[in-house]
Amino acid sequence: MKYIAIEEFCSHHGVEITLIREFAAFGLVPLHVENNREFLPDKAITRLERTLRLFRDLDVNxxxxxVILRMRKQLKKLRREHEKLLNRLQQLENPGIARNYIIQEIDLE
Known part of the structure; x- marks a missing residue:
């Protein structure tokens, strides 16, 4: 897994390190500590950027x-399940034809 130093992220995004630590303490983003330095997993960057937008731009606590991030995750899961059910229904209705429905994703960012 790749990591980015919390200082680098904060400098790039113009945010205080203490805010990211608060988010991490609350469980919104993971922090990795190594040699007394804090790092963010690269896979968490998008989530953290989304969190910052909600916090700064929309004034969400x-x-x-x-709640928003949990609901977003549940919505993605429901979309995948819906797509699987549509595919299965199509197979049952037309057993000789294996079609796949493509559900257009709505970008929630």
Missing amino acids: KEGIE
């Missing part, structure tokens, strides 16, 4: 951000 940490509790609200947690």
